Amino acid sequence: MSRRPIIGITSYVEQARWGVWDFRASLIPYAYxxxxxxxxxxxxxxxxxSVDDDVLDAVDGLIVSGGVDVDPARYGAEPHPSTDAPQVDRDAxxxxxxxxxxxxxxPLLGVCRGAQLMAVARGGTLIxxxxxxVHREVLGVFNQHLVKPVGGLVARLLGDAEFKVNAHHHQAVDxxxxxxxxxxxxxGVVEAVEDPTKPFAVGVQWHPELLDDRRLFVALVEYSGSSIRDRG
Incomplete structure (x- = not known):
């Protein structure tokens, strides 16, 4: 392969400060x-x-990152009092x-909110x-808990034994x-979802970018490299 696979990562838009500047910025935790x-x-x-998806023709794989709650209107629900104010542009x-x-x-990897959005895109709903x-106790501090694979790519890549992940979320796939x-x-909360009709379409509720285990990212990059070769 003549180049590294290019992986697009969706980004937050938040007010941010650096040096003497204070602006709305497109940003992402550098761990991704x-x-x-x-x-x-x-x-x-x-x-x-949300104008078009043409940028996907310029990347070899996609990560949909974590962030604020998905707008409940996207899955036909009324907002719970605890649900974040929607970021309409980001959802769209x-x-x-x-x-x-x-x-x-x-090749697609959804992380936390990204996994939830994958389910919504396929007609699902959220808690x-x-x-x-288990999933969040102190704001700004990740909880540690066990996850049990029940098949699919997750089991093939990570094994079928329980393993420990990090968590900080109050919503999940229903x-x-x-x-x-x-x-x-x-x-019993859903921790991973997949589209088994696709080569690599995996969403996980935890944050693998903050763990030492890089196997999901290695697999994403490898599948993305295969897509380069398939395109010739």
Whole structure:
């Protein structure tokens, strides 16, 4: 292969400060970029843009990152009092990219919110407020808990034994729609979803970019490299 696979990572739009500046910025925790680079890929940031999905023709794989809650209107629900104010532009742009990735068989990894959006894109719904405990207890601090793979790529890549992940979320996939659940937490909450009709379309509820285990990113980059070769 003549170049590293290019992995697009959807980004947050938040007020940010650096030096003497204070602006709205398109940003992402650098751990995503490091994880892609360590896996052999080249990361590029994709700000929200709902005009078209043409950028997918310029990347070899896609990561839909974590962030604020998905707008419940996207899955036909009324907002729970604890649900974040919607980021309409981000929801629209990321759903467009997810649909485009599915249509192109582009390797796709959803992280936390990204996994939830994958389910919504396939007709699923979300739990809007989980009780405090396993998945979030202290704001800004990741909980550690066990996940059990139940098949699919997750089991093939990570094994079928329980393993420990990090968590900080109060929402989760309820109905996965056309996706398949391939891992659950110790309390039964959905931890991974996949589209088994695609070469690599995996969403995980935890944050693998903050763990030492890089196997999901290595697999994403390897599948993305295969897509380069397939395109000639």
């Amino acid at each position: 970029v490091e994880a892609v680079r360590a896996a052999g890929g080249r990361a590029v940031l994709l700000p929200p843009d 742009g990321e759903l467009l990219l997810i649909h485009g990735a599915f249509e192109r068989d582009l 809007q407020d989980l009780p405090l405990g 109905d996965p729609g056309a996706l398949v659940v391939t891992a659950r937490a110790e309390d």
